[in-house]
Amino acid sequence: MTTAPTTTASTEHASRAITCAWVVLSAITVASWWLAPDHSAGVAKASAWISITVIALGFIKSRMIIRYFMEVRTAPQWLRLATDGWLATLWLGVLVIYLY
Template sequence: MRPISTRTITVIWLALSAITLLSWWLAPGHSGEPAVPSTVVTLAVVVLGAVKGRMIIRYFMEVRAAPRWLRLATDGWLLVLWSAIFAVYLW
């Protein structure tokens, strides 16, 4: 597999930054009104966290060039982790 370009790393970093800002924007606490729990907002933030985690693992931990079993294992781990976090929130 060919090395990842600086341009790709920059685009990934910008996407990660945008996801971070979007997660912050979705949070109800910065509007000046009392924060009210929202399942939809929580689900959105959990999904964004999973996407960020996958991007970090794939591009900054070099799993994208790893054997297929490792890529699948990390994807499975992320799915279990973020599903458990959301399940605990709902419980």
């Protein structure tokens, strides 16, 4: 006789959190695409505020991917802080290179 698998509240909560993260990541992807200057009627040219916005969205996306899909949100605090520091350094470096 087989029994139906039981789901715990924590499993359902984790599944819901991952689904919400996926929806937010998809929305950020669409927003980044929408910000592209090719959608305007005029000639596409570089815009600092658009680039800064897309870089900030890239930081948010990469942090969410590391937290939710690489399971760092349940890791020790030192690992969460290390990944946040690495991401901040990486994306700040990209921003400085772009603005320089």
